[in-house]
Structure formats: structure tokens, C-alpha cells
Amino acid sequence: xxxxxxTPKHLVMGxxxxxxxxxxxxxxxxxxxxxKQKAKKPPxxxxxxxxxxxxxxxxxxxxxxxxxPNSSLLNLHLHALQPEDSALYLCASSQEQAGMKNxxxxxxGTRLTVL
Amino acid sequence: SxxxxxxxxxxxxxxxxxxxxxxxxxxxxxxxxxxxxNSGRGLVHLILIRSNEREKHSGRLRVTLDTxxxxxxxxxxxxxxxxxASYFCATDAGxxxxxxxxxxxFGKGTKLSVIP
Numbered sequence: 001x002x003x004x005x006x007t008p009k010h011l012v013m014g015x016x017x018x019x020x021x022x023x024x025x026x027x028x029x030x031x032x033x034x035x036k037q038k039a040k041k042p043p044x045x046x047x048x049x050x051x052x053x054x055x056x057x058x059x060x061x062x063x064x065x066x067x068x069p070n071s072s073l074l075n076l077h078l079h080a081l082q083p084e085d086s087a088l089y090l091c092a093s094s095q096e097q098a099g100m101k102n103x104x105x106x107x108x109g110t111r112l113t114v115l
Numbered sequence: 116s117x118x119x120x121x122x123x124x125x126x127x128x129x130x131x132x133x134x135x136x137x138x139x140x141x142x143x144x145x146x147x148x149x150x151x152x153n154s155g156r157g158l159v160h161l162i163l164i165r166s167n168e169r170e171k172h173s174g175r176l177r178v179t180l181d182t183x184x185x186x187x188x189x190x191x192x193x194x195x196x197x198x199x200a201s202y203f204c205a206t207d208a209g210x211x212x213x214x215x216x217x218x219x220x221f222g223k224g225t226k227l228s229v230i231p
Contacts (some may be wrong), residue, residue, distance in 0.1 A: 004157075031216030033190060042203055042221035043158065050213025083178040092159060094213040103148055104219060109154065 004107035006091050009113075012113045015081060021110045023074040023091030033104065034066060034072040035090040043090055049074060081114045088112075120222050121204055127228040134191040136225040139184075145207045147180055148219070149189050152201045161189075161202075173217030196231045 004025045013019050021053075023032065030051050035043035048056035049068045063085075065077040074091055088111050092104040121138050122193045128134050146165045150158040164171045164180045164187065177190040180204070191198055205219040212218045 006157075031206065031213070033216075033219075042224055045218055045220070048212045048216050048218065050216040055213030055216060057219060084120065092158075097158065100165075101145065101215075101217045103163050105160065106158040107148075108157040109155075 004091055004093055004105050006089075006107035006110050008110060009108065009112045010113075012115065013078065013081065014115050015083070017081075018077070018079045020078065021089055021112075022063040023076075023093075023107055024072055025093045025105070025107075026072055026095060027095065027105065028071075029093035029095040029105070031094045031096070032068065032069060033076070033092040033094075035092065036108070037088045037090060039087075047076075078112075081112075083114050086108055086112055086114045121202070121225045122225065122226060125226045125228070127132055127230065128194055130194060130229055130231050132193050132194055134229070136189045136199070136202050136204075136227070138187045138189070138222055140187075140204075140206050140222075141185065142203050143182070145217070147178075147187050148205045148207070149176075149178060149187075150203045150221075152203065152224075154200075155178045158182055158203070172217075187222060191227075194227075194229045196229050199225045199227060200230045 007022045032049045034046040037043040046060045047066045052068045063080050067075040088109045090109045091107040094104045148163045149161040152158045175192045198209045201224045203224045204222045207217045
């Protein structure tokens, strides 16, 4: 299984809602990532998890709260978002082998719209 | 901050022609990767070239890396309509991000259109 899955595919939420994005991989990867991608822009790194521990937070506002319950799952909890947070949210995973960093595997993304 | 800058920003070619995209970056890197993204979808990894490699091939793809010029190129030969997508280069600059993980910084991308 070389797939990263993300749910939901689409999400529309109001600014007062609380929602969560989910990401799952069964490749045994111990590094997982959240990216945000605005239209016609490249993906921008938000968070990095290494062995289920948050290792990088790229100055992301606290209304985005990541969680890694186990080595296969990665969540992104959303609360009090702003319309400018509307974007495609991508999850990725990767595995180091023999000390070498390898490619990242991306999920299909969740298209988020904040009203 | 963006590390890679691709050019051209957009490229339109006829099916069967070759497509060349270039990427420049600013700092030293461990590896450089190319990804493809169909409209509104996830990214698909195409090829990874490490800093000690100069050229790599995968099917119709050829990637070169010139670390002295801090640049890379992606060549797609005999293009097909299905190659229509955005192509991003991404660099691993070796910043500390925890065991087994690394930070990828993406360039702005080249939007390739292959006309049947």
C-alpha cells in the first residue's frame, strides 16, 4: 500500500465551526507533514511530525492544531478559521532509509472553504 | 520562504515535442525533487536527484543538477496530452526537522499544457 489518504475531500465551514482533517498512511513512514496550498501557488509547509512528535511548526496560527495519535494517523483540527484560510490542505509522509531521505508521498488533499 | 524558482511559469507545446523546465535555488541542498500536480489534486513524485548526482533518468524524464549554478532542469521527451499539469521543483536544504524527516521548499511551478 503506497497511498496516503485524506478525508474529507471537500469541507465547507463557517468561521465559528470546529472541524478536523484526517490523513492516514500504512507505509510505515515515521515522518508526516501538513502543507497548505493556495490557488496557483506552491505548497507551503505547516507542520512536520517525526516519530509522532511535532518537530516543526512553521509559525502557523493557533487556530490550526495538529495531532498525531499514532504512527499511521495525522489530524489537523480547525477552529475559528478565517476566509483567507480557504485552501487545499495536503498531507504527506516519508521514510528515511539507510540514512538517506527519500521522496514524500502526498495525499489527494482536502479542499477547504471557510465562509 | 521559497527556495526554488522555476521557469518558464507557463509552457505550451504540441504533443510529441519535448518540454524543458528549469529550476534555480538559493542555498546548498541535500537533494532536489520534481513533483507533478494535476489541477486541484495531490502532488505526485516524479524523480529525486541527490546533491552528488548530476543526471538521472526515469522513463521519458531526464533531470540534471548543477550544484555550482544552483540549478536543475526537467526534460520530458515525446510529450503527451496526459502530461498536462503543473510541475514543481522542491529542495531539501538539510534544515533540522527531527529524525527521519526533512523540510521541502517548493518553487513556484511551471504550468505545462500539451496540445493534442
